[in-house]
Structures are given as structure tokens and as C-alpha cells.
Amino acid sequence: MKEAVIKTEKLTKRFGDFIAANEITLEIDKGEIFGFLGANGAGKTTAMRMLCGLSIPTSGTAIIAGFDVYKQTEKIKKNIGYMSQKFSLYEDLTVAENIHFFGGIYGLSDKMIKSKSEQLISQLHLKSEADKLVGSLPLGWKQKLSFSVAVIHEPKIVFLDEPTGGVDPVTRRQFWNLIYETAEKGVTIFVTTHYMDEAEYCNRISIMVDGRVTALDSPSNLKKQYSVDSMSKVFFEIARGAQRSE
């Protein structure tokens, strides 16, 4: 019952002479946790932006949640969630106000927003913090809240751009539990990370080098293929050949 929600074919983005993303071909299934790895400057962000409908590809095709990235970006936007590496809720609004705002701009009904925010606040144990400004929360909580807000409209796919940067290991673990819970509901998780232990949590990963997807498989297969015992070593093997860096 495999059902591809992200399907790209030779997706390319050029900025003048520079090829930021070069012929990326991916097929990611519903409910899959897909790790999108690569060194800084490898082209991850560019690729991800194209998949989100933020950036129009130069060539190639991509179908996201059943919609075309060239023509149906508005529909794509309704069906995806996005969380960036920067913490991106409003610090001067309270927890409840942030939830209400983001629910609102995704067009959820008031009733829906209300039930969602109650559910979310209890799930994250934020009951006593609901009326506090988000700026006063610790980073770990912010990131969890950020993630929950990114999936508030029940998207088919959620894109996470280095969601756990700067977060302590315990909170990272909790964060990944949230990701698993979400994936179990059938949401596809597309996550970029620099933590190799996190890469191990993914169902499949791809590693980008110089704008190309060089490896694409499950972590265990990749380790076998490169005959090494950890994802870090796989990453080193592949990324060593990189020509460009930041």
C-alpha cells in the first residue's frame, strides 16, 4: 500500500552558472520519516524550498502531495507544514495566541482551533504556560511547540529544517518521539539534520553532495553498503569527496 507523497524527477535549480540542486530524483512514501542529509552548502535548503513551493525549479518535475510544484503551489501550501532551523513563532505573543494565529492563517475554523489548541497544550504539558509569552519559554519547549504548530492543520507532509539545532539530548529525544507519533498518523516527515544519531532514527535517508543526491537508502543498508558501523562514517565516506563547501 505504498503511496508516494513526494515524487521528484531530475529536479534542478540554477542560480546563474551555479547549480544549487542538480537532478534530484526522490520518491517518498506516506508516513515515512525521510532524513535529508548533506554538508552545509550541499544544496539541501534549495531542494527543500523547491519542494515547499517557495522556489520555482529551473527544470525537472515534482509532485508534492499530489500537486505540481510549478502550477499548484497554493494547493501544496495547504497540504504541507514547515518548521525552519530558526525558531519561528512570535516571541511577543503567548503560546495560545501563537496557536490561534497559525491555526487561523491556515484557515481552520474557530471550533477546530479551540479543540486543537487544547489538545496541543495538554500534549505538550504547557497548561500553566498557555498565557505566557513564547519568548519566556526554554528553547526545547519552543521547538516542540513550533513543531506542533507546524502540523496544526494536519498536513500530509511536514518539512523540518534542522529542527533540533542547539537543543539538549533529552529534549531531542522527546522531539523525536513527537515526530514518531506524527508519522504514525500517516504524516510524511521530511527532515534535515546534522546529527547522525538522528539520521539513524529515519526510515530512509539521502545524502546530498555538491547539489546531487549521492546516496539514498535505509540507514542499515547504507552502513552495509559502505561496510562501516555508524552513520557518521557513512557520511564521512560520502561527503569527503565534496568539492564545494560553505
Place this chain on the structure above:
Amino acid sequence: MKQFIIFVRKEFAHVLRDRKTLLILFGLPVVQIMIFGFALTNEVKNSKIIIVDYAKDIASQELTAKIEASRYFEIERSVMGPEKMDKAFKEGKIKIAVVFPENFNHDLLQQNKGTIQIIADASDPNIANTLNTYLSSIITDYQTEFNSPRVMPYRITPETRMLYNPQLKGVHNFVPGVMALVLMLVCVMMTAISIVKEKETGTMEILLVSPFKPILVIVSKAVPYLILSLVNVTSILLLSVFVLDLPINGSVFLLFAESTLFIITCLSLGLLISIKTQSQQIAMLISLMGMLLPTLLFSGFMFPIENMPWPLQWISNVIPAKWFYIIVKSIMIKGLGFSAIWKETAILSGLTIFLVAVSIKNFKIRLA
């Protein structure tokens, strides 16, 4: 529409929660009006003056008494000798001096011609000029009195009428100026900052990924500042009417309509800045240096544009504040209607449309 309302409410929350900025926003016009209205004035009063009287006759004494009686001058002391006068100028004790030559009265009566020397400290040319004018008018006055018993065969008496502002009050000039300044500051800077802030914190990315239309992001950001600015216009007008006794001679409705037009001009300028910059500091710098300074220089509020060399006069034509300043002056002080300011309104509208068009063209819906 509902999304739009939610967004606008969020923007209001940002503005209202930031108490310090709010205080500046609402306090600024009040403080400016008070400062310009009461503390700063281009009238020069009680200037120290020295009378050097070599004549010591009836005419020189009478004239001295007249000078002393005026509220513009305060006689420092009467000195003899030019060295002391020189010293007083150098020490900055006096701004102006009057020298009566010997036999002043005698010359006046016998030769029908008296000469008085006026020496002014022109290191500040405006003050020197103003004082000279005051002094000359006192002398002319005295001359008229002096002559009155006699019959003068030919005489032209100019009767000057100062239209619209008979008392030559400075207030008339600066209320429109302050309005232009405050609106410029609030709209351009605050809009630019609030949009750039979203870029900086990364929330802009989230908004762009959401189905919320990017153009609506901009519009909803502008709404709170439009309303805030109209509140500011109202408070400036109330202050000017009730505190400064400067009535609004023209239509209040027209005044608000034109203000709204100018606010939209400023908002689109702010938008343009926010599109071109990546950090709040740069946005603020550009707003201050690039917008506020030209507004001060070229709106005609502080420096008369007529006296500028033609390249500067030409530049002043693209400064929106110049046109708004003319419009507000025409409505508030001259009490003119739309037919008198349609040209300025058209120019302002043209500038606005241009700015909006450029902004929209530059506004990148997609990040890359």
C-alpha cells in the same frame, strides 16, 4: 477575510505589547508640538543691545528710549568707545549695537539727514537679519513721529497685510511640518521595521510557506500603522486647535483624506525599504537618514525651497512630504478647498502609485 482579520489582530498585539515603542509613537507628536509651539520660535526676543551714544542729545535719547521700550531689545549698557563694543561682540554678550554719531540731533534738524550705524553679529545671519529689521522699523517709527508735525510733500506709506497669518506666528508653519514629520517617522520606519523583523526572526518563511497570500501579509502589516497614524493626525490637530489656538480653516474631512493619502505614500516607502533590507538596524538607518533628513530639508518646513539652487529644488519635487506640507498648509491655514490643491494631490498620488508599483515588482513572493 477571516485570515486577514486574524493577521491584523496579531499585528496589533505586536504594536500594543511593545510599550516603549507605543509611548514613542503617541508621545512623539505631542512632544514635538509642545517643543515647537512653546520652546522653539523664530521670533527673537530680548536681545542684548549696546547703544554707543556720541551725540547725547534729545533725538538720540528719545530713540534709545524707544528701543528700550520694545520687547525685542534689552539694553545691556551704554558704552563709550568702539573697543568696548568690540569686546562685547567678541564675548558674545551682545548681538547688535547702535552707534549715534556726534551732532545727531543737529544734523537731523539742520541738514534733514541723520545717520545711525547699526552693527550686528552676523555669525548667525538669520538672527542678525531679524534684529536689523526690528531695529529699522523702530527707527522708521520714530522718524514718522518726528516728522508728523511738519508737512512732508511726498511720502509713500506702505501698509502691509500679512494674509492668513496676521501675527506672523511660527505655529502656522510648523504644525503642518510636524504632521509630515511624524507621519513619515511612524509609517516609514515602523512598517519597514515590522516587516524586516519577520524576515530576521524567520517567521516570514513560515508565512510564505503557509497558504496566506504574501500580498495580504503586507497589507495586514500596514493596517495598524495606518490607524495609529490617523490617531496621531487627530492628536496633532486637537493640540493645535485647543492648545496652540491654531484653527483649521478648511475642511477637516479633506484634511483627513489627504493625510490618508500621505500615510499610504509613507507605508509604501516603508514597504520598499523592508523589501530591500535584511536587518532591522539597516531598515531603521535608511528610514532615518534616507527619509527623515530629506523630509526636514526639502519639505519647505525648515528651509525655504525657493532659495535653493535648482538641482536641490528639483530634488525637492520628489519628496512626498513637500507636497503634503503644501496641501496641509493650504487646507489648515488658507482654508482652501480641493480645487486649489488638486495639482499637489495628483503629484502625491502619482508618487504613491509609483512607489507601490516598484514595491510590488520587487516584492519577492518566493524566497529564491
